[in-house]
Amino acid sequence: MSTEMTTMNAAEELLGEAPSGLNLDKAVRYGGLLALSMIFVSLVGMVVGLDSRQILYWINPDVYVNHPGGVGISLGDIALFMWPLLLGAAVGNEVVLEGMVGRKRGVGDLLNGFVVGAVGGLGVAFMTMLMGWDREVDPDNGVADYGLRDPLVNWNEELYILLTFNRGWAFALWAWPLVGGVLAAVGASLRLMPDGIRKAAVAAVVAIVSVSIFQFLVDDLFEGVGETIADPGRLSNFFNDDPGAGRERVDSVFDGLIEFIYAQRGGLRLQGVILVGVAAAGLSLVGSYVTRGRVTKARKDYFDTPLPERTKSTAALMVLVSLALLILPFFTGKIVNELLANVGIFLLLALGLNIVVGLAGILDLGYVAFFAVGGYTTAILTSAGRGDAWPDWIPLFVNDGEPVLGGWLVALVIVMILAALTGLLIGAPVIRMRGDYLAIVTLGFGEIIRLLFLSDWLSGYFGGAQGITNIEGADFGPLGTVTGVNPRSVFYLVIVFSAIAIYISWRLEHSRLGRAWMAIREDESVAEAMGINTVNMKLMAFVVGAVLASFSGAIFSAKVGSIFPTSFLILVSIIILVVVIVGGMGNIMGVIVGSLVLIGVLGGPKQPGLLQEFSEYKLLIYGALLIWMMLKRPEGLVPNVRRSRELHQDEFLQDAWLKGEVDTDDEDGEVATEVAPA
Amino acid sequence: MSERILDIKNLSVTFGGLHALRDLNFHVDEGEIVGVIGPNGAGKTTFFNMISGMVTPTSGDILFEGESLIGLDPNQVTQRGISRTFQNVRLFANMTIAENVMVAQHCRTKQGVWGSLFNTPAFRKEEREIREHAEKVLGFFGTRLIGYRLEQPASVLSYANRRRLEIARAMATSPRLLLLDEPVAGMNPKESAELTDLIGKLRSEWGFTIVMIEHDMNVVRDVSDRVVCLDHGETLAQGSFEEVSNDPEVIEAYLGRPLEKRDAS
Numbered sequence: 001m002s003t004e005m006t007t008m009n010a011a012e013e014l015l016g017e018a019p020s021g022l023n024l025d026k027a028v029r030y031g032g033l034l035a036l037s038m039i040f041v042s043l044v045g046m047v048v049g050l051d052s053r054q055i056l057y058w059i060n061p062d063v064y065v066n067h068p069g070g071v072g073i074s075l076g077d078i079a080l081f082m083w084p085l086l087l088g089a090a091v092g093n094e095v096v097l098e099g100m101v102g103r104k105r106g107v108g109d110l111l112n113g114f115v116v117g118a119v120g121g122l123g124v125a126f127m128t129m130l131m132g133w134d135r136e137v138d139p140d141n142g143v144a145d146y147g148l149r150d151p152l153v154n155w156n157e158e159l160y161i162l163l164t165f166n167r168g169w170a171f172a173l174w175a176w177p178l179v180g181g182v183l184a185a186v187g188a189s190l191r192l193m194p195d196g197i198r199k200a201a202v203a204a205v206v207a208i209v210s211v212s213i214f215q216f217l218v219d220d221l222f223e224g225v226g227e228t229i230a231d232p233g234r235l236s237n238f239f240n241d242d243p244g245a246g247r248e249r250v251d252s253v254f255d256g257l258i259e260f261i262y263a264q265r266g267g268l269r270l271q272g273v274i275l276v277g278v279a280a281a282g283l284s285l286v287g288s289y290v291t292r293g294r295v296t297k298a299r300k301d302y303f304d305t306p307l308p309e310r311t312k313s314t315a316a317l318m319v320l321v322s323l324a325l326l327i328l329p330f331f332t333g334k335i336v337n338e339l340l341a342n343v344g345i346f347l348l349l350a351l352g353l354n355i356v357v358g359l360a361g362i363l364d365l366g367y368v369a370f371f372a373v374g375g376y377t378t379a380i381l382t383s384a385g386r387g388d389a390w391p392d393w394i395p396l397f398v399n400d401g402e403p404v405l406g407g408w409l410v411a412l413v414i415v416m417i418l419a420a421l422t423g424l425l426i427g428a429p430v431i432r433m434r435g436d437y438l439a440i441v442t443l444g445f446g447e448i449i450r451l452l453f454l455s456d457w458l459s460g461y462f463g464g465a466q467g468i469t470n471i472e473g474a475d476f477g478p479l480g481t482v483t484g485v486n487p488r489s490v491f492y493l494v495i496v497f498s499a500i501a502i503y504i505s506w507r508l509e510h511s512r513l514g515r516a517w518m519a520i521r522e523d524e525s526v527a528e529a530m531g532i533n534t535v536n537m538k539l540m541a542f543v544v545g546a547v548l549a550s551f552s553g554a555i556f557s558a559k560v561g562s563i564f565p566t567s568f569l570i571l572v573s574i575i576i577l578v579v580v581i582v583g584g585m586g587n588i589m590g591v592i593v594g595s596l597v598l599i600g601v602l603g604g605p606k607q608p609g610l611l612q613e614f615s616e617y618k619l620l621i622y623g624a625l626l627i628w629m630m631l632k633r634p635e636g637l638v639p640n641v642r643r644s645r646e647l648h649q650d651e652f653l654q655d656a657w658l659k660g661e662v663d664t665d666d667e668d669g670e671v672a673t674e675v676a677p678a
Numbered sequence: 679m680s681e682r683i684l685d686i687k688n689l690s691v692t693f694g695g696l697h698a699l700r701d702l703n704f705h706v707d708e709g710e711i712v713g714v715i716g717p718n719g720a721g722k723t724t725f726f727n728m729i730s731g732m733v734t735p736t737s738g739d740i741l742f743e744g745e746s747l748i749g750l751d752p753n754q755v756t757q758r759g760i761s762r763t764f765q766n767v768r769l770f771a772n773m774t775i776a777e778n779v780m781v782a783q784h785c786r787t788k789q790g791v792w793g794s795l796f797n798t799p800a801f802r803k804e805e806r807e808i809r810e811h812a813e814k815v816l817g818f819f820g821t822r823l824i825g826y827r828l829e830q831p832a833s834v835l836s837y838a839n840r841r842r843l844e845i846a847r848a849m850a851t852s853p854r855l856l857l858l859d860e861p862v863a864g865m866n867p868k869e870s871a872e873l874t875d876l877i878g879k880l881r882s883e884w885g886f887t888i889v890m891i892e893h894d895m896n897v898v899r900d901v902s903d904r905v906v907c908l909d910h911g912e913t914l915a916q917g918s919f920e921e922v923s924n925d926p927e928v929i930e931a932y933l934g935r936p937l938e939k940r941d942a943s
Contacts (some may be wrong), residue, residue, distance in 0.1 A: 375761055509795030513791065515780055516781060518773055518777070519784075522771065523768055529752045530784030531784050531851050533785075633868070
């Protein structure tokens with residue numbers, strides 16, 4: 001207790017007088033950032049491109065017929081106006097060290113926020129002014145043209161109208177700083193609110209925006225659940241969600257609710273906004289009152305329990321989650337199942353790469369090669385349309401255009417063996433290299449494999465650019481056939497294999513091999529000096545990763561039904577790596593979260609995610625996310641404990657010291673807490 | 679006397695034009711504790727790196743139990759029964775204390791993918807044995823490294839305990855010959871006296887033969903059967919501590935500063 005007091009006093013002494021909220025220097029810096037962000041999203045075309053997607057209607061479009069778009073907020077508006085809100089909130093962020101007291105906030109903070117927004121708004125206003133000068137209206141037909149249109153595709157009339165609120169740049173010049181300032185001040189005011197209210201407000205805003213952005217997901221979910229409630233007999237046919245196969249369309253019991261909150265053209269109606277906002281805020285308030293921090297405490301208790309004693313609750317949690325996952329597809333429609341199947345395919349890949357990169361620390365940029373080997377091998381074994389050059393003794397599990405029962409499973413065994421061999425073949429020559437060299441060489445090998453599949457030379461085998469089509473699904477007899485037209489079946493197949501992959505990762509991580517991989521990741525030379533055959537161990541990680549990737553390839557083949565070299569671009573390797581990094585390297589849970597967030601929400605290389613509208617800017621968002629992660633949370637969304645220790649060693653040791661966990665030398669009270677040089 | 683466990687013949691290594699070691703002849707008998715001393719840059723650590731396979735000698739031979747170690751990878755050398763610690767403590771800082779010692783038993787265990795995936799009885803037995811051995815090795819240092827410490831990351835340890843853990847990690851590989859590179863560097867006098875004791879026990883209780891690089895002459899005097907002094911990659915003197923410490927050439931190498939005075943201070 002007394003030590004805490006002294007720390008506090010020391011801190012006060014150190015800081016002197018508590019500073020007032022206004023920090024002009026910082027505010028202007030953030031304002032500049034704000035201006036750049038808003039100009040950037042405008043010029044990449046987000047604001048105009050996403051404007052057609054209405055999110056909220058203030059005035060109901062179904063009633064307000066004279067104004068076809070209704071009056072409201074579009075996704076483009078959100079892409080633009082969220083910045084002042086975010087940065088206004090961000091400017092008030094201060095690091096409060098443990099044992100120190102945060103400064104009292106006041107009007108100064110609001111002013112701070114306003115300055116941020118005003119400076120940012122001024123930036124945008126300046127741009128509209130430039131646009132106004134550049135704008136030339138053809139006197140004959142009234143069409144406006146811009147000199148800078150050529151280099152800047154989005155420097156156009158639509159953007160001008162949007163950014164000037166259709167009132168010319170002179171209006172924008174004073175309106176923008178005002179709008180930006182007010183919005184940023186609103187953002188800053190978040191920090192002035194009491195905790196409960198702030199949480200409720202944030203919950204309401206997040207709920208409104210996500211319910212409207214994820215409209216088709218909500219739609220699909222409510223429809224699925226509602227239909228099941230209305231017609232429970234439907235469940236008997238649950239392995240097949242193809243409407244053509246005997247599933248009657250019934251009215252969902254939630255149809256009324258959906259019609260109440262959503263407008264026909266898409267987007268929330270005003271009544272929907274109010275309903276969702278109030279519900280979310282209410283839930284947040286009631287929730288925090290009812291639990292009174294018990295959830296946080298339970299969470300903390302869970303993570304404070306040492307690993308061996310935690311297994312029971314972890315197991316219970318796992319069982320619950322898997323049950324929920326198993327039931328989920330019965331209730332969701334085709335779109336969501338398709339989405340989940342895609343997430344699963346990438347999850348499998350990411351789990352494999354997680355062993356290679358996350359555990360063994362081998363940066364493999366050519367990982368897609370094994371995905372390709374899996375996909376092509378399956379295609380060759382299960383497609384009548386495979387190349388003519390294959391000799392007859394290569395089995396073909398197709399009979400009169402129908403897949404052979406269990407043929408896919410037999411193919412899978414062959415796929416595994418071939419993938420493992422490919423892993424050995426690629427791995428053996430390169431695995432002795434370290435770090436960057438290894439990354440570059442694997443990148444090369446990944447491309448070589450793809451180019452082999454693409455080449456004319458081997459087109460008799462792999463079909464060149466035409467690929468292999470007519471791949472049959474996986475026939476499991478009474479359980480049904482897994483094909484792309486039935487995404488629920490793909491989802492189940494993916495679930496089974498993900499479970500296998502998770503089990504493999506988990507078992508290996510906590511075994512002699514996993515320890516050896518970790519040691520190699522930490523310090524390869526020392527690991528070798530301690531008797532670990534690093535070459536063999538790294539090769540083994542490589543091969544295990546390859547086999548998991550080939551599973552994914554095999555499912556991908558059966559799902560898509562045709563396979564082309566363009567499915568296996570380098571981009572796939574990169575995206576899987578991003579999934580692993582963003583999710584949290586070396587942590588299975590992190591990889592799952594990473595695939596849900598990136599592949600599920602943003603979308604994979606060719607698969608649309610929940611944010612379909614953003615698919616054009618997918619890579620932009622990926623990049624921004626990656627940069628942000630590297631700066632703010634390099635250990636990933638759900639970090640591996642060790643990994644985050646590695647990256648936050650100082651903070652970790654500081655915390656440990658505060659908790660009295662750091663070891664001091666037993667005699668003479670000599671304290672040695674510094675980290676030895678690596 | 680007893681049989682030679684390590685026999686080094688005409689060992690030389692050059693880095694570019696620099697002779698890190700020149701024509702070194704050296705041997706260690708079974709059950710001996712040999713202290714290696716010498717001023718900075720004398721080639722002591724290079725000498726260890728060479729035995730443990732991290733540096734390949736330019737010429738000469740290293741015989742361990744009668745077999746040459748030349749051309750073996752470090753892990754093969756460890757497999758044969760030579761283990762080492764590092765001068766600048768190199769633990770697996772983010773692995774727990776138990777894991778640090780468990781991973782060192784890698785080359786003495788053999789369960790692979792199959793065992794770990796299916797959690798076979800053999801796998802469980804081996805894991806149990808690895809764990810038990812780890813706790814036994816850590817228990818050698820008293821209560822400092824066991825108990826609740828087992829599951830803590832190595833990075834929270836104090837400097838002295840890191841050195842202890844490094845020795846424990848080397849012990850866990852079940853070596854016949856232990857190479858300790860400045861085991862008491864950075865420890866206070868009380869701690870180094872205690873560790874000196876333990877080094878003696880490493881031989882008497884665990885049966886290790888030990889070669890130790892050390893700058894602390896008290897430790898060298900107290901524990902070594904024999905002392906070798908290196909300078910500029912060459913053997914300056916060999917023999918008992920008294921002989922070596924009184925050797926005029928050795929005194930010369932240490933800038934003419936008599937060792938007796940050093941001890942007295």
